[in-house]
Amino acid sequence: MSLLDSLAAGFALVGNVEAFFMLFCGLIVGVVGGAIPGLSATMAVALTLPFTFAMTPINGILLLLGVYKGGIFGGSIPAILIKTPGTPASSATILDGHPLAERGEAGRALGMALYASCTADAVSNLALILFAGWLASFALNFGPPEFFALILFSLTIIAGVSGESLLRGALSALAGLLLATVGLDLIYGTNRFTFGDPNMMGGLNFIAVLIGLFAIPEIIAMAWNPVAHLGKTRALGKSRCSLADYLGSFKSIIRGSMIGVFLGSIPGIGAAPSAFLSYSEARRTSKNKANFGKGEIEGVAASEAGNNGVAGATLIPLLALGVPGDVITAIIIGAFMVHGLQPGPMMFVLNADIIYGLFIGLIVSSVFLLLVGSIAIRGFRFVADVPKRILMPGVLVLCIYGVFAVNNNIFDVGVMFVMGWLGYVMMRNRIPAAPFLIAFILGPLLEDNFRQSMLMSGSDPLILFRGPITWTFWTLTAITVVAITRSTLRQKVPLS
Amino acid sequence: MSQKSLHLRLGTVVVLCALFLVFYAIPSFVFAPSNVGNIVLSPLFWPFVLAGLAGLVGAGLLASGVSSDDTPFEDADTGPSDGPAGWLRLLGLATIMVLVMVALPRLGMVWTSMLAFVACAFLFRTRHPMIAVICAIVVPLLLYAFFAHVAGVAIPQGHFVRLP
Amino acid sequence: MKLRTFGSVFALGCGLAAGAAMAEYPERPINMIIPYGAGGATDISARTIAEPLGEAVGSPLVMANVTGAGGATGSVAVQNANADGYTMLFARVGSHSVNPAMKATLPYTLDDFRFVTVYEINPVACAVRPDSGIESMEDLIAQVGEGGVSYSSSGVGSLLHLAGAMVLKEFGIENPLTEATHIPQQGGGAAATAVLNGTATFLCTNSSALASFVANDQLTPLMVTTEEPVVGFDAPTANDLGKPVLNQLVGWTGIAGPDDLPDDVAAKWGDWMATATADEDFRSSMEERGSVIDLMDPEEANAFILEQYTTFRDLVDELGMRIEG
Numbered sequence: 001m002s003l004l005d006s007l008a009a010g011f012a013l014v015g016n017v018e019a020f021f022m023l024f025c026g027l028i029v030g031v032v033g034g035a036i037p038g039l040s041a042t043m044a045v046a047l048t049l050p051f052t053f054a055m056t057p058i059n060g061i062l063l064l065l066g067v068y069k070g071g072i073f074g075g076s077i078p079a080i081l082i083k084t085p086g087t088p089a090s091s092a093t094i095l096d097g098h099p100l101a102e103r104g105e106a107g108r109a110l111g112m113a114l115y116a117s118c119t120a121d122a123v124s125n126l127a128l129i130l131f132a133g134w135l136a137s138f139a140l141n142f143g144p145p146e147f148f149a150l151i152l153f154s155l156t157i158i159a160g161v162s163g164e165s166l167l168r169g170a171l172s173a174l175a176g177l178l179l180a181t182v183g184l185d186l187i188y189g190t191n192r193f194t195f196g197d198p199n200m201m202g203g204l205n206f207i208a209v210l211i212g213l214f215a216i217p218e219i220i221a222m223a224w225n226p227v228a229h230l231g232k233t234r235a236l237g238k239s240r241c242s243l244a245d246y247l248g249s250f251k252s253i254i255r256g257s258m259i260g261v262f263l264g265s266i267p268g269i270g271a272a273p274s275a276f277l278s279y280s281e282a283r284r285t286s287k288n289k290a291n292f293g294k295g296e297i298e299g300v301a302a303s304e305a306g307n308n309g310v311a312g313a314t315l316i317p318l319l320a321l322g323v324p325g326d327v328i329t330a331i332i333i334g335a336f337m338v339h340g341l342q343p344g345p346m347m348f349v350l351n352a353d354i355i356y357g358l359f360i361g362l363i364v365s366s367v368f369l370l371l372v373g374s375i376a377i378r379g380f381r382f383v384a385d386v387p388k389r390i391l392m393p394g395v396l397v398l399c400i401y402g403v404f405a406v407n408n409n410i411f412d413v414g415v416m417f418v419m420g421w422l423g424y425v426m427m428r429n430r431i432p433a434a435p436f437l438i439a440f441i442l443g444p445l446l447e448d449n450f451r452q453s454m455l456m457s458g459s460d461p462l463i464l465f466r467g468p469i470t471w472t473f474w475t476l477t478a479i480t481v482v483a484i485t486r487s488t489l490r491q492k493v494p495l496s
Numbered sequence: 497m498s499q500k501s502l503h504l505r506l507g508t509v510v511v512l513c514a515l516f517l518v519f520y521a522i523p524s525f526v527f528a529p530s531n532v533g534n535i536v537l538s539p540l541f542w543p544f545v546l547a548g549l550a551g552l553v554g555a556g557l558l559a560s561g562v563s564s565d566d567t568p569f570e571d572a573d574t575g576p577s578d579g580p581a582g583w584l585r586l587l588g589l590a591t592i593m594v595l596v597m598v599a600l601p602r603l604g605m606v607w608t609s610m611l612a613f614v615a616c617a618f619l620f621r622t623r624h625p626m627i628a629v630i631c632a633i634v635v636p637l638l639l640y641a642f643f644a645h646v647a648g649v650a651i652p653q654g655h656f657v658r659l660p
Numbered sequence: 661m662k663l664r665t666f667g668s669v670f671a672l673g674c675g676l677a678a679g680a681a682m683a684e685y686p687e688r689p690i691n692m693i694i695p696y697g698a699g700g701a702t703d704i705s706a707r708t709i710a711e712p713l714g715e716a717v718g719s720p721l722v723m724a725n726v727t728g729a730g731g732a733t734g735s736v737a738v739q740n741a742n743a744d745g746y747t748m749l750f751a752r753v754g755s756h757s758v759n760p761a762m763k764a765t766l767p768y769t770l771d772d773f774r775f776v777t778v779y780e781i782n783p784v785a786c787a788v789r790p791d792s793g794i795e796s797m798e799d800l801i802a803q804v805g806e807g808g809v810s811y812s813s814s815g816v817g818s819l820l821h822l823a824g825a826m827v828l829k830e831f832g833i834e835n836p837l838t839e840a841t842h843i844p845q846q847g848g849g850a851a852a853t854a855v856l857n858g859t860a861t862f863l864c865t866n867s868s869a870l871a872s873f874v875a876n877d878q879l880t881p882l883m884v885t886t887e888e889p890v891v892g893f894d895a896p897t898a899n900d901l902g903k904p905v906l907n908q909l910v911g912w913t914g915i916a917g918p919d920d921l922p923d924d925v926a927a928k929w930g931d932w933m934a935t936a937t938a939d940e941d942f943r944s945s946m947e948e949r950g951s952v953i954d955l956m957d958p959e960e961a962n963a964f965i966l967e968q969y970t971t972f973r974d975l976v977d978e979l980g981m982r983i984e985g
């Protein structure tokens with residue numbers, strides 16, 4: 001079947017109001033779900049899954065994709081407004097989005113988040129449509145040694161989000177790495193720091209840690225000094241994202257989209273590291289380096305481009321190999337299977353109409369996201385006007401519900417509270433929270449892939465240098481480390 | 497607070513933590529099977545590496561603490577204007593959190609959150625007590641309706657008053 | 661004023677709760693705990709049966725994923741729940757026969773649960789990459805002799821972990837733990853990917869997890885462990901290869917409650933499951949995914965699980981695979 005035939009067949013499938021309606025509904029559900037901390041894009045997709053059983057395959061899958069894409073954007077709304085990432089992928093957005101909101105420029109930050117998301121989404125979809133086969137076969141070259149090198153490189157992000165002191169950033173990262181060792185050991189299944197508690201055996205829940213680290217310290221700080229915020233403008237106001245803002249950040253947005261596409265097409269990394277990597281790259285190359293972390297609009301653009309760039313690209317391994325790249329695509333693959341579709345190379349031959357139908361739907365989704373997102377920003381406008389001393393208890397209650405809902409476990413609420421106090425102590429001691437989070441995500445991946453490589457090679461460390469991919473990342477790591485060291489020395493701030 | 501005092505303090509704490517990990521916590525709470533072939537594969541390897549790195553960072557903090565000057569941070573937190581009341585409020589919030597954990601399985605999530613909301617709002621000395629109380633009742637109920645009936649989450653109900 | 665209203669609401673609620681306790685089971689929604697994540701085999705199976713089952717029960721079922729520690733976190737949640745029949749568990753082969761057989765430190769045993777049914781059996785298949793040069797179990801065994809063979813799993817104490825060792829053992833490998841390498845991955849999807857990208861040589865897992873890879877010619881099946889051939893898998897059965905012991909190596913999903921679950925509740929579940937599994941839509945969608953619907957009553961289910969558990973435990977003891985500490 002020629003490309004034109006496939007396209008025509010695809011149009012025939014999606015060329016009805018219902019398919020677009022489903023996509024639209026999906027985006028609404030996603031944005032709202034993503035905007036509720038703890039509900040997160042993952043939960044929203046999982047909750048929508050049963051509804052798709054009764055639909056035609058293309059409608060069902062478009063609905064899920066809508067929820068997914070909407071959810072990744074929606075997470076940035078609470079990240080900016082109340083410093084609580086709605087979805088793990090939006091934690092990087094907090095770094096600059098929340099300071100902007102504190103300055104009364106929430107409207108500008110939200111607008112930029114939306115435009116960056118839509119642009120990255122479009123880039124990501126294009127990459128999927130044009131390069132799916134090529135990127136997928138490239139991703140299959142990633143075994144444990146390649147992952148190890150990639151993750152080691154990603155850990156250099158920590159330098160970019162450490163703020164005023166590299167040493168305190170490293171301290172924060174180490175705390176994250178240590179806490180991530182809690183749970184059952186991957187290779188031998190033995191207990192590490194579980195103290196015999198079955199709830200600890202699964203490790204600390206990521207979302208509980210995330211919300212505890214970012215949202216709860218704000219509430220505790222409110223108790224310490226309830227009147228600290230008075231006199232600051234917080235209202236959404238008239239501030240908007242201007243065309244100049246957008247063009248100024250355009251380079252970062254495109255770079256972030258590319259990073260997202262690259263990390264998204266490799267199964268097993270996910271959107272949060274991508275957002276952080278994009279953020280740290282934007283900061284590294286920006287003229288306003290010093291302003292990052294204090295409310296730089298480009299930081300918001302880079303993070304949101306980084307996480308939305310992943311959304312289309314995770315479909316690459318899914319469609320081309322049948323391999324889910326993260327939890328969300330694992331659920332979406334379930335929807336394919338329920339309909340008797342088997343994603344993989346053969347699907348491009350057997351069900352080309354569905355594949356092209358999905359492509360058409362995806363392209364439209366970027367436009368719909370712009371529409372739904374603008375409405376959502378207007379809808380959530382009121383949050384910025386709520387008196388802070390009423391808002392904060394509300395955030396607390398919302399976090400309790402949300403964190404419980406992630407894994408239906410009261411224990412996680414306790415984890416959130418404890419992490420909240422840890423986050424508060426860190427805040428008081430000027431230790432940045434972002435390195436902790438990155439390390440908490442990447443630490444287990446680093447350790448697991450290292451040990452898997454050792455298993456593969458019979459403990460021969462040379463396997464970590466096999467092939468051109470590992471060499472590329474080792475070189476990149478070396479260059480970055482040298483660059484960080486040099487810029488630290490040049491600033492004459494001795495490692496601090 | 498200055499960089500000097502902060503780094504000296506942090507450095508001391510981190511070095512002590514690293515020592516605690518190496519000599520007590522890791523040997524007692526990380527279990528490794530007896531038949532591990534190679535040291536790098538052991539479940540103990542990574543925690544020890546991390547503890548070692550923590551020691552290094554601690555030493556680095558101490559060194560930079562000694563060498564940096566004693567000028568206070570420009571934007572240092574000067575604390576609340578009402579003195580020790582700040583510490584009392586922190587204690588109050590910690591108590592609220594502990595009570596929430598105790599009450600969640602017994603009272604249920606909805607009633608617990610209502611009480612927690614009111615307690616926090618008054619702890620923060622809100623200027624709108626009536627609105628706070630109304631929100632305290634409405635917000636948990638709305639969240640319950642959403643999570644339990646739209647999202648299908650089994651929100652804990654407690655032993656006493658069950659909601660539909 | 662506020663306190664008084666609250667007090668009266670409180671009293672009213674207590675009265676309601678007391679009155680309700682007399683009513684017939686179930687008078688409120690039943691909490692069904694799925695100990696594995698969304699999108700996994702257990703989750704899809706559970707959510708597929710939820711619909712016909714909810715109709716049979718007559719009150720809605722609230723599905724809750726409680727994941728972690730290879731199904732242990734969710735299982736413990738049910739073990740500690742009130743045995744009133746309002747908290748039930750979707751038990752799975754990993755959480756309730758492999759884990760108890762392998763892990764000395766597991767916080768529960770089989771005796772902590774009362775199984776009311778097993779409703780689904782999943783055949784297990786072993787597969788390799790088509791370009792690996794391995795075309796049959798014989799080839800695989802020959803390669804183990806030469807060394808360098810590894811198998812992936814979804815984690816320590818998973819069915820895949822035990823299956824790899826058990827299959828090699830049955831085909832005459834003296835000590836599969838030292839002659840082949842076990843490379844655990846995070847989850848079933850990653851385990852299949854590991855074979856796809858050459859990290860591991862083979863894996864043995866539920867046929868449903870492999871079906872799409874086999875249909876796409878990305879993986880070659882070597883055998884299935886059932887007596888009957890599996891549709892879509894062009895591979896000999898364990899019986900064809902003369903290893904009927906491997907018939908024990910199957911996945912299953914069942915429903916369990918805490919061990920002191922009352923008899924009348926268990927009996928009700930038996931009736932409901934009979935109605936639910938008779939549902940045509942349910943059967944066809946499950947069978948499409950390669951499951952075999954095989955409804956067992958509580959006695960059969962207990963005997964089935966115990967037999968599998970004993971086989972696994974003997975193997976674990978023989979190979980020294982038990983995890984202490």
